[in-house]
Amino acid sequence: MKFKTKAQNLFALSSTSINVPSLLKFKVNQYKLNKNKILKEIKKKFEGNIALRSSCFYEDNVNSSMAGAFESYLNIDSSDLISLDKYVNKIINSYKKYKNDKNEIFAQSMVKNIKYSGVATTCDLHNYSPYYTINIIESKDSTLITSGTKNSKKIYCYKNFKSKNKNINKIIKLLNLLIKKFNNQYIEIEFVIDKSHNLYLLQVRPIKIKIDKIINAKNYSKILKKLEKKIIKLKMRNPHLNGKTTAFGVMPDWNPAEIIGIKPKPLALSIYKELITDQIWAENRKTLGFKDISSHQLMTTFFGTPYIDVRVDFNSWLPKNINYKLSEKLINFYIKKFISNTNLHDKVEFEILLSCYTLLTKKKLKELKSNNFSNKEILEIKKGLKIINKCTISSLNENMKKINLLKIKQKKVETSNMYYLDKIYSLVQDCKKYGTFPFAGIARCGFVATEFLNSFVHEKIITEEEKNQFLSNNISTIASRILEDFNLKSKSEFLKKYGHLRPDTYEITSKSYNQNYKNYFGKKRKIIKLKKKRFVFSSIQKNKIKKFLNDSKLNISFDNFIIFLKESIEQREYSKYIFSKSIDLIFQNLASLAKKLKIKLNEISYLNIKDILNLYYNLEADDLSVIFKGQIKENKKNYDLNVKFKFPDNICSYKNLYNFEESENKINFFGNKKVVGKISYLKKDNINNLKDCIVCIDNADPGYDFIFNRKIKGLVTQYGGANSHMSIRCAELSIPAAIGVGEKKFQEIINSKSIEIDSINKNINII
Secondary structure, three states, rough: OOOOOOHHHHHHHHHOOOOOOOOOEHHHHHHHOOOHHHHHHHHHHOEEEEEEEOOOOOOOOOOOOOOOOOOOEEEEEEHHHHHHHHHHHHHHHHHHHHHHOEEEEEEEEEEEEEEEEEEEOOOOOOOOOEHHHHEEEOOOOOHHHHHOOOOEEEEEEEOOOOOOOHHHHHHHHHHHHHHHOOOOOOOEEEEEEOOOOOOOEEEEOOOOHHHOOOOHHHHHHHHHHHHHHHHHHHHHHOOOOOOOOOOOOOOOOHHHHHHHHOOOOOHHHHHHHHHOOOOOOHHHHHHHOOOOOOOOOEEEEEEEEEEEEEHHHHHHEOOOOOOHHHHHHHHHHHHHHHHHOHOOOOOHHHHOOOOOOOOOOHHHHHHHOOOOOHHHHHHHHHHHHHHHHHHHHHHHHHHHHHHHHHHHHHHHHOOOOOOOOHHHHHHHHHHHHHHHHHHHHHHHHHHHHHHHHHHHHOOOOOOOOHHHHHHHOOOOOOOHHHHHHHHHHOHEEEEEHHHHOOOOOEEEEOHHOOOOOOHHHHHOOOOOOOOOOOOOOOOHHHHHHHHHHHHHHOOOEEEEEHHHHHHHHHHHHHHHHHHHHHHHHHHHHHHHHHHOOOHHHHOOOOOOHHOOOOHHOOOOOOHHHHHHHHHHHHHHHHHHOOOOOOOOEEOOOHHHHEEEEEEOOOOOOOOEEEEEEEEEEEOOOOOOOOOOOOEEEOOOOOOHHHHHOOOOEEEOOOOOOOOOHHHHHHHHHHEEEEEEOHHHHHHHHOOOOOOEOOOOOEEEEOO
């Protein structure tokens, strides 16, 4: 069979074993010549309600999709000739621009007692990877799945995968049959399943593909098999770590999906590893009273996708004073909970781990008690957490001293006469020692401060509204000063201070504020400064907090404790602002070097920072240009292959590679009101269309702060944690936000026109 029109495809299949609801097709010119005859045929052939569907010659063929370009109507009474004529003419009118004698319309009986409906494709439409992708919803309304409604499921099944779900297996079997019949590997269908589990095919069409995007299926299988073996090995017991197994996620710690994305280019990935996730993350953590895990890298990559190894991560949160047996028991408990609740992958420190002592800790310790932890073991954990609190609070000032030293060192390198490679080497080493190392500690302080505030809300010492008032009125981060200075300072003054910032901090091709000032910020606007009324704790609240401080043995006054809460959140954002200057200077020197070597900037993004740093000590026979171009060629080849692989956000078993659902996150809501607005999906080419919109961003770091100068109504991000930069930013500005909604919900949102963010009831409504 060859693909023809929608009606002809279904008509041909109706004589096979495939369930196709009965249909009647006719051409437009036939209808115009003999309308009454066709209407009577429809009335005679069908009982009850029918669908009238377009079947344009230009629609749903191998050359073009044009899905949704023409009209179709459901649930029309087959005996109502006036309504039938009205809707047929509406479909004919939708063909106006595409007149052709072969254009058809077809009537199709409506399936009764529908239980499930959906759309399925024989590949992932984003990268053509060979996953059968099934969007399915439990509803008698067969239109819901194509309208992007909530409560639908998106399931990925690798070819020939056998699911435990019989309905999924039926869909896979149907897709396999259609591939053979049409001799085409790329097919999309619409289907319904009735209450008796009968599967009906409503539509079938070829997928228009880009040949250069296709990956050989045999190669894909080989690579998946290779990754399967790797995951099996990594999940085995590691003699140097507690925990009998592990799992992997894109967000559990240091949030790579949020900061560098799901498929970062080699330079961005390697800089993030070098500056943070190789050793720095653990070296700072051990200074706060946690176990020394610095010989282990936090992040691994599976064909270009960065994952956090949760066993390594969870081990790093063990208080260093607890014994091996208890450590083993605790890590196994954490990992088991993570595997059972992967929707918490971006908030493991809040929901799964014990990493500091707050008023919420009692609740978490009760959970341990109900999971066979003894009183003695719980007391040992509690003691360790209190020591960690002391170390954390006392670390803030020392880490800030290092950050201030980094500013001096940046200036020295920037104004020196060193060669580009020498500058890059110095900037990286200084950034690790005086930038990301102290930032890791300051960020930890910021987390603990937020956890303290959350625990005060939980124990009803303060309300959620009072917590928001504290964050909004008592805290002023560097991000607030950016907006103020944009309107108060001259362009040159502003850029001297903030010009190094860029969206996607680690991506060299992303333009900095220096490079893209006008597009990011637009025109200055008059700011009406609202007088902020600082939140003051009542005497009753003070006494309750003082009691907690005494019980925790923190040896800190109430006033100094409040200063810690304020400064740790503020300094976290400030220290990030400072160390990102080092990254910008690295990029500036790389760009200058690339220009000298006649290498394009976008090609530099395919280099690995370790290869560049190695050249500081090693002298190669080949010219630098030859070395770089060879590395770029090889890395680009690997990157182009890697982007074609689709993996789940969380991998708990190698089986997840072959069958997984699109992630459904527990969303982090901020703000204290409802807001309705048009959607603006922020990409490099649409940054001007943000005003009065709810802005949607895949992942957002401090470089995106310019959006708050655009009078946005709200913010939605696909990835982002409860304590991420954008979370703090929206809490500070009281902007309604849904942070870290997950891939499934994010796709629903960006495919809609408007949404309502209900921060009060913690809900998103698609309008």
